[in-house]
Amino acid sequence: xxxIDQPTEMTATEGAIVQINxxxxxxxxxxxxxxxxxAGEAPTFLSYNVLDGLEEKGRFSSFLSRSKGYSYLLLKELxxxxxxxxxxAVLDSNYQLIWGAGTKLIIKP
Amino acid sequence: GAVVSQHPSRVIxxxxxxxxxxxxxxxxxxxxxxxxxxxxxxSLMLMATSNEGSKATYEQGVEKDKFLxxxxxxxxxxxxxxxxxxxxxxxxxxxxxxxxSSYNEQFFGPGTRLTVL
Numbered sequence: 035x036x037x038i039d040q041p042t043e044m045t046a047t048e049g050a051i052v053q054i055n056x057x058x059x060x061x062x063x064x065x066x067x068x069x070x071x072x073a074g075e076a077p078t079f080l081s082y083n084v085l086d087g088l089e090e091k092g093r094f095s096s097f098l099s100r101s102k103g104y105s106y107l108l109l110k111e112l113x114x115x116x117x118x119x120x121x122x123a124v125l126d127s128n129y130q131l132i133w134g135a136g137t138k139l140i141i142k143p
Numbered sequence: 144g145a146v147v148s149q150h151p152s153r154v155i156x157x158x159x160x161x162x163x164x165x166x167x168x169x170x171x172x173x174x175x176x177x178x179x180x181x182x183x184x185x186s187l188m189l190m191a192t193s194n195e196g197s198k199a200t201y202e203q204g205v206e207k208d209k210f211l212x213x214x215x216x217x218x219x220x221x222x223x224x225x226x227x228x229x230x231x232x233x234x235x236x237x238x239x240x241x242x243x244s245s246y247n248e249q250f251f252g253p254g255t256r257l258t259v260l
Contacts, residue, residue: 076253079248133187133189134186
């Protein structure tokens with residue numbers, strides 16, 4: 035079966051750095067997405083990785099290792115507004131998005 | 144750019160009634176639109192994929208006759224929940240893509256919270 039694993043919940047301090055991991059087992063791979071979702075709102079796109087390595091975009095970076103079936107989202111200089119759920123999703127060989135359950139990130143002052 | 148709207152944002156209805164949710168791409172043509180359902184503290188669950196002018200492709204376990212999807216134009220798709228029951232209460236989210244598959248980035252609407260009494 036297809037499976038996306040990410041921690042259910044993480045807590046971090048304002049101004050700090052947090053890394054959210056995602057491991058996947060899917061039938062084929064055509065890229066991995068990270069989305070941010072605030073409570074009661076729809077997801078918003080953060081990043082897309084299809085090649086190994088680190089993609090940096092401002093305070094957010096996303097890393098991919100296809101051989102390990104592993105990705106992480108790195109958030110720097112955390113702000114209170116970063117409190118949200120972070121969803122990892124993999125595009126499989128049929129170009130269907132397989133979604134993880136999301137990681138709820140709680141930022142404390 | 145790439146704005147997707149949904150209407151209504153919130154709806155409360157009685158059991159047995161039908162509810163229509165509209166999804167519009169405001170500044171681009173959406174070849175493909177996706178309908179998701181999300182229960183509290185759970186991830187998105189894809190219900191169906193629709194391409195303009197053709198029948199929607201439903202995911203396994205989703206009743207076609209209960210969740211009617213119409214994608215009449217490149218900017219509008221509708222989801223009608225027929226004979227809604229309390230277990231249909233959920234957060235319904237649409238997304239739109241310019242590609243035939245979900246390869247291209249999906250742009251999400253703000254979601255519709257449906258409560259069936």
